[in-house]
Amino acid sequence: MPKQHISSENPISRRSFLQQSLTLPLAVLLAACAGPVSTTGSASQATASPQASPRVQSTTLSSPPACSGTPTPSQTEGPYYKAGSPERTSLQGPGIVGTSLTIRGYVFSTACQPIAHAWLDFWQADSDGNYDNAGFKLRGHQFTDKQGHYQLETIVPGEYPGRTRHIHVKVQAPGQAVLTTQLYFPGEPHNESDSIFSPDLLMQVQNTSNGQLATFNFVLALQ
Numbered sequence: 001m002p003k004q005h006i007s008s009e010n011p012i013s014r015r016s017f018l019q020q021s022l023t024l025p026l027a028v029l030l031a032a033c034a035g036p037v038s039t040t041g042s043a044s045q046a047t048a049s050p051q052a053s054p055r056v057q058s059t060t061l062s063s064p065p066a067c068s069g070t071p072t073p074s075q076t077e078g079p080y081y082k083a084g085s086p087e088r089t090s091l092q093g094p095g096i097v098g099t100s101l102t103i104r105g106y107v108f109s110t111a112c113q114p115i116a117h118a119w120l121d122f123w124q125a126d127s128d129g130n131y132d133n134a135g136f137k138l139r140g141h142q143f144t145d146k147q148g149h150y151q152l153e154t155i156v157p158g159e160y161p162g163r164t165r166h167i168h169v170k171v172q173a174p175g176q177a178v179l180t181t182q183l184y185f186p187g188e189p190h191n192e193s194d195s196i197f198s199p200d201l202l203m204q205v206q207n208t209s210n211g212q213l214a215t216f217n218f219v220l221a222l223q
């Protein structure tokens with residue numbers, strides 16, 4: 001499926017790309033509700049909006065954005081990383097309060113080939129800007145599926161002094177070096193005054209009926 005990014009300049013491929021992009025979020029959501037991602041069974045339901053206008057389609061294009069081929073820049077780990085986080089795709093649960101946030105996207109190589117079974121380890125502050133350094137609240141790792149896709153259910157992190165709103169993540173293709181970086185939210189008042197902030201690490205974020213939906217594709221330089 002991510003191969004669509006490569007050929008999107010071709011008009012026919014672009015149409016196909018738009019159609020697939022329209023179906024993708026539904027397929028992903030359906031798969032997510034069902035547990036481990038399956039590419040079968042959801043396609044027929046995903047075609048339920050054939051009347052969608054180009055405007056609607058382009059809005060839906062925010063998932064997934066194209067692969068740039070440019071390696072995702074690394075950033076400082078910061079003081080709060082803890083190895084050994086539990087494997088889980090949702091960081092929500094008892095005691096976790098805040099605006100629901102879904103982050104999803106792909107892990108690509110610089111050749112824009114999706115990377116299956118890439119490891120992603122997320123950690124973030126709670127809605128008050130505090131990290132759980134005693135346990136593993138708002139910490140968790142997961143692996144991309146066969147299509148190189150990941151999806152995280154979490155909450156919007158709070159800010160803490162000196163930093164704009166951000167989420168930490170480590171990403172590693174099998175047998176490759178670990179990329180440590182951070183993800184940012186567009187339109188934040190403190191983005192420009194945060195010396196660590198990079199516009200290259202901005203997620204695409206949209207409001208949904210129950211929170212926020214963000215997309216970000218990682219690009220890894222493989223050795």
Ligand code: FE
Pocket residue numbers: 078080125163166168
């Ligand atoms: Fe931090």
